[in-house]
Amino acid sequence: MKTLGYYNGKYGELEDMAIPFNDRVHFFGDGVYDAGPSRNYVIFAIDEHIDRFFNSAKLLEIQMPVTKAELKQILQEMVNKMDTGNLFVYYQVTRGTGIRNHVYTEGPGNLWIMLKPAEISDGIEPIKLITLEDTRFLHCNIKTLNLIPSCVANQRAKEAGVQESVFYREGGRITECAHSNVHIIKNGELYTAPTDNLILPGIARRHLIDKCKELGIKVNEVPYYLDDLFTAEEVLVTSSSNLCLHANEIDGMAVGGKQSELLEKIRKAVLGEFVEATQLIQKKAV
Template sequence: MKTLGYYNGKFGELDEMTVPMNDRVCWFGDGVYDAGPARNYKIFAIDEHIDRFFNSARLLDMKMPVTKQELKDLLQEMVNKMDTGNLFVYYQLTRGTGIRNHVFTEGPGNLWIMLKPAEISDGMKPIKLISTEDTRFFHCNIKTLNLIPSVMAAEKAKKAGADETVFYRPGGRVTECAHSNCHIIKDGKLITAPTDNLILPGIARAHLIRMCKKLEIPVSETPYTLDEMYNADEVLVTSSSNLCLHANELDGRPVGGKAPELLEKIRAALIDEFTEATAI
């Protein structure tokens, strides 16, 4: 299979799959999702992603149609069907199917899965960032399907010739990026926004923090501002699709480049962790 989709027990190539018009995702974007990479037919950090997926559903009072182990087995079964083992593995739960009504549809939700070929960046090439005010709601810790602000921010970055958009709240506090977490290094310390309701608790973020502690690099989970990002020694961007990227430009201004040895130490360690975990 070149791509593979799943919807409530039905499998097929993505362009052959259909869903009911009355799935609540069509009317309300009523759902949650999670995703991560696979390499050599091995899904990376699968337990962490599934735990977050189930937590997102719990926070929105959604009913899973499967157990964690059943979902884990299903995802691996689908990965094994693919022509390549290097993949982006995506899954989402929508609240159910029924005539449009704001109140919840009763019963378990609908499970969607999507697989497509993908490669993890080695993080060697620097990226360009722009910033924009964070006008999203106050439940960013839940990985919902309501992604219009992120879609608009991603398009803004594309039109500006940048790779990602940094969100900031009134007062200049940096929260995260349109589809990534962001962090800074200053004076030998990693500084990353706390996991409150303004950011998604990224799996790659958690691996970054753990790796820094393993490498005896101090970590501070405290708010920081856009001005501090402009003046940081290094600017890091992490996601499940790109484990450790770094930026050399923000809003047309050069950033980072002041702690290359420390940056490389972190990047290499995270890529090695992924490579070892997904080795044949």
């Protein structure tokens, strides 16, 4: 199949899938999600993503309709049905189905899954960024479906002819991007925002940190600010869709380019782990 969707046990091409009118997602965006890449029919860092998915649901008191093991099996079976093993694997759970009411709907949530072909960038070509004030709510550590601020930020990035927007809070503290984590290299060390309630604890962020430590690069999980961003030796952007990108322009001003050898070591380490973990295996029969 070229694309594949799932809703509470029903499968089909995405264009053929239909969702009940009273699913709470339609009225409240009441749910959480997670996602990551597959390569060669191997879903990268699947256990880490599923753990975060279940944690997001727990923080919003959403009852999961499956266990972690069951979800992992469903995802792999769906990946195996696809024409290509290089995919974007997306899944979400909404609180349930019922007549519109702000009070929680009781019972298990609704499980959605979406698969579509996708490739991971090799991170060689630099990207451009803009900065925007972070006007989101104070639960950014939960991967909720309430993404209007991120959608607006992505539209502003598109209008500016850049690839991503960097959010900052009052006082200039950098939090994250619209759908990525952002980090800097300063004095040869990695600086990344702490995993408090203002940022999502990115899986790619964690792998970046681990690889930097393996390379002997000191990691500082502390707040940093707009001035630090614009004067950084390098600016890195990570997400599960693009594991290790770097920026050479922010708000029309040149940035980075001062630690190219170190940047390349980091890029190779991060992408190398992904390639090694998703080596070609025989596709299982479906």
